[in-house]
Amino acid sequence: MTHAAVEPVGDTGLASRAARGDVDAYELLVRHHHPSCMRYAARMLRDAADAEDAVQDTFMRAYLALSRYDDRQPFRAWLFRILVNRCRTLALQRARRTRRFLNDPVALVNAASPAEEPSERGDAIRRAVDELEPLLREAFLLKYVEEMDYQEMATILGASVSALKMRVKRACDALRPRLREIYDD
Amino acid sequence: MTDDRDDRDERNFQRAAAELRTPSARDDAALDDVLVAIRGEAASRFASDDAGDPTGDWEHARLRRRSRRRGAVWLVAGLAAAVAFAAGLGVGGFAGWRLRGESYRAAMEDLGMRRVPPVVPANVSAGALGVRQPVQFMLVAPAASRVALVGEFNDWDPIATPMARAPGGAWHVALPLADGRHVYAFVVDGSAWVPDPQAPLAPERWFGSRNSVMLVGGGRTQ
Numbered sequence: 001m002t003h004a005a006v007e008p009v010g011d012t013g014l015a016s017r018a019a020r021g022d023v024d025a026y027e028l029l030v031r032h033h034h035p036s037c038m039r040y041a042a043r044m045l046r047d048a049a050d051a052e053d054a055v056q057d058t059f060m061r062a063y064l065a066l067s068r069y070d071d072r073q074p075f076r077a078w079l080f081r082i083l084v085n086r087c088r089t090l091a092l093q094r095a096r097r098t099r100r101f102l103n104d105p106v107a108l109v110n111a112a113s114p115a116e117e118p119s120e121r122g123d124a125i126r127r128a129v130d131e132l133e134p135l136l137r138e139a140f141l142l143k144y145v146e147e148m149d150y151q152e153m154a155t156i157l158g159a160s161v162s163a164l165k166m167r168v169k170r171a172c173d174a175l176r177p178r179l180r181e182i183y184d185d
Numbered sequence: 186m187t188d189d190r191d192d193r194d195e196r197n198f199q200r201a202a203a204e205l206r207t208p209s210a211r212d213d214a215a216l217d218d219v220l221v222a223i224r225g226e227a228a229s230r231f232a233s234d235d236a237g238d239p240t241g242d243w244e245h246a247r248l249r250r251r252s253r254r255r256g257a258v259w260l261v262a263g264l265a266a267a268v269a270f271a272a273g274l275g276v277g278g279f280a281g282w283r284l285r286g287e288s289y290r291a292a293m294e295d296l297g298m299r300r301v302p303p304v305v306p307a308n309v310s311a312g313a314l315g316v317r318q319p320v321q322f323m324l325v326a327p328a329a330s331r332v333a334l335v336g337e338f339n340d341w342d343p344i345a346t347p348m349a350r351a352p353g354g355a356w357h358v359a360l361p362l363a364d365g366r367h368v369y370a371f372v373v374d375g376s377a378w379v380p381d382p383q384a385p386l387a388p389e390r391w392f393g394s395r396n397s398v399m400l401v402g403g404g405r406t407q
Contacts, residue, residue, distance in 0.1 A: 179197035
């Protein structure tokens with residue numbers, strides 16, 4: 001009697017298959033996690049083009065590092081840890097770039113328009129979140145938008161659970177009045 | 186009362202989070218970019234079985250992305266030039282494009298094609314050439330380790346049509362193409378998409394990148 005090899009399912013199984021050279025398995029992982037990576041990067045970087053760069057870099061780096069992935073931790077946490085670092089690095093680089101461009105009227109006139117936003121209310125919400133300090137913004141996004149628990153957030157952000165709870169609370173404190181205005185409360 | 190307000194605030198946070206989950210119109214194209222880059226990387230690994238430092242390939246993917254989305258010019262190390270011509274046909278004079286000067290002559294000599302008649306781009310007479318004529322593509326890219334031709338004719342598959350390297354760094358491949366308009370590009374080192382610098386750019390974009398356009402059998406490129 002023969003037994004067919006049973007492949008593990010889910011992210012961890014796909015990551016294991018991808019590490020063994022199964023690019024189709026990695027494509028499934030990309031398709032599954034791309035939307036959450038995009039919305040996180042878009043809000044952290046506040047620029048659609050930079051977000052696309054960060055996300056592509058993240059998936060490529062993860063692909064090249066699959067052999068080092070420890071399947072005892074969730075794939076999403078491992079992936080987001082890369083993404084968070086890419087966003088932080090790009091934000092720093094952009095800050096320098098922006099300072100250089102501030103006194104360049106030609107560059108400002110020719111700058112690409114930001115990505116179109118679907119609604120006025122959505123625009124207002126995005127502005128409110130974008131104005132949060134980066135540490136508060138990343139905590140709010142992971143907690144509320146990606147619906148992660150604090151333990152997973154701690155793995156990704158490298159902060160303690162108590163520190164992250166405080167960041168989420170401060171983010172909510174800052175957003176509360178803005179959202180009441182937006183939702184006419 | 187306070188509980189009501191807390192509930193309403195919590196509901197507001199959830200509604201805001203739901204709004205932030207709305208996909209952007211650009212997400213599908215961005216996903217395509219990622220998948221193409223990953224497939225290119227996987228193909229190059231498979232093709233070369235290269236166990237060396239992978240950061241070089243990743244760097245190409247990153248550069249490709251920048252070049253497409255920022256409109257920057259991606260430079261293949263060394264001279265990059267390309268030409269399409271109908272092999273073995275002595276048709277001269279055309280209104281399209283061709284390589285000129287020493288670069289072209291040197292590349293042709295490297296390819297051992299000194300006897301090939303004058304270069305003819307795609308817009309040669311259809312009647313004289315038949316329906317599916319071999320078209321030679323060439324890219325001079327001495328620093329590249331692999332180059333492939335992609336286009337509508339091979340479903341933009343970076344594995345389907347690898348190009349051969351001749352001494353001097355000229356990469357070439359001949360492909361029978363039907364008469365008509367063809368959009369194409371070169372994929373250098375598995376991930377960097379390079380339009381033909383000697384050919385017109387196609388107005389349409391695939392995965393956000395600019396490609397080149399050629400005509401086989403006459404007509405307009407635009």
